[in-house]
Amino acid sequence: MRPKAIAFATYGGPEVLQITNTDIPEPDPDQVRVAVRAAGVNPYDWKVRSGAMAAAVPLELPYVPGLELAGTVDAVGDGVGALSVGDEVSGPAQHAYASYVVADAARLMRRPATLDAERAGALPVAAEAAHRALAELDVMVGETVLIHGAAGAVGTLATQFALDRGARVIGTAGGAGLSRVTELGAEAVGHGEGVAERVRDIAPHGVDAVLDTSGAEVLALSAELTGDPARVLTLADPQGAQRHGVRFSSAGPGRDHTAPALEQALALHERGTLSLPLHATYPLDQAAEAHRTGEAGRLTGKLVLTTG
Template identity: 40%
Template sequence: MTNGDSDAETMHAMTYDRFGGPEVLSATRQPLPKVGPGEVLVRVRCAAVNPVDWKIMAGGLQGMMDTVFPVVPGWDVAGVVERVGIDAPEFSVGDEVMAYARKDYVHGGTFAEFVSVPVRCLARRPSTLSWQQAAGLPLAGLTAYQTLTRLGTREGETVLIHNAAGGVGSLGVQIALALGARVIGTASPANHDRLRALGAEPVAYGDGLTERIRAVAPEGADVVADFVGGVLDTTLSVLADGGRHASIADNTVLEKGGQWMWVRPSGDDLAVLAGWADEGRVSVRVADVFPLARLADAFELSRSGHVHGKIIVTP
């Protein structure tokens, strides 16, 4: 897999052996991941940064998921199948794939030369997306897709997306349109032209937001997807009779009849997004690209909160 007999079963990876900020990341050599039944080994072409990566590194999910140090962070990947497990007939060596490669515990992630991925997480890379774009689609795309489909978004409905210019929100706009909905998106005025280009009707944040939404949708929104948090009052004030709402950032929606979303790995759902990408309905904006050794810088950029598009890392 790598040069030299002594390196044949190891790989370059970024790891951390304690919780903390980007300073705990180190460039290391790690054993090549084992490939269990129902898994494939993927040679990483690109991996994408998501805020959950550095939040986990800071210990933010200790109460939810077990951690086995040293950790290779990262859940998003696009790459080529290198080995196939004994119960993975769906894929062959050489297949180009992408995945939201979250496992049941935190350990072997995607910021490395290789990653083992359960078949249930995998989909084939759309020919219309670059490696960078394909790596940026899974987690954000699945978050938006599963939110909108679990809310039962139907053709002809009006969908309101909070933070429509963000990484999840911009994909949510495209997915809602692919589902046949009309889309209204909240965003700062600087992002309104971009939202119009995606096909959404932009509405500015700030005082008077409810009135501005009602001005363009007097009957209210049938579906509201909150991809930012802190907007429950606005959601309830513009929700149509019989409307449905969900949030990925505010669990208090449960007290008001909404759903609190946590994205689930699904190769089947990802294949739907891949199909829409090939039809030109879904695309991914790439903001910046870093080499693997500069993962700490990529995390710092993500933490800044001022990124319009996906941050990509290449081994």
């Protein structure tokens, strides 16, 4: 059976995602080929598919989306010494919606048998964003950090990473997310109208830093709570960041925190405390449905595609 991939040949809605036959790729000297078991689905994927990023990120069509995976090393490049055929790995990789993908060997981590492939495949992008944001905010031991959207995938990891740094974490969420935030060891606060007052009730002197993963019009009140817009960072609201004079962070050259992020996540896993919620998993050929679910919002965790 020929390997498969999900690709779009034109920009549009989820229906433009189509399953297609592909050739088995060959790794460059510093790469490995991975037989994919799981691939994370991220907002970036449906933004590029829709054409919303066409001007900023021109693509050669047809294009196979996907930024992260977990799977089994199937072949190694001549210059790779740290990984071998048969190793279970996870990490960032382009065009991950496929049966086989080539990836830079240096950016992959070995997946422990105790970490299931679905969560391992959903981990790299969210972990990198969470780690990068906390590093750019320079969160220190003993500081109080407010994380908006603390029950989501990035927020959940940012909460765990901040607690692991020795910070006090207040996390906003709604519904069942409130108990999830509490279970992580943070102090949960309901989001929405009146959130600033609820935060002040438990942190009367304000907070030292704020991370917004929600994009829910919280930047002005966040700057008030810190008294310092430089210690407010959003991963989800670049226009709001510009309006309110706070910081926006996105992945880019020289800003990649994948290695330390996966190292910290793996350390938490080894201690038995790593939590990464999954909203749903879909077979690879149902990628369009995964995109529909993602674009509808109200996710309780990551979306994942599986190949078998």
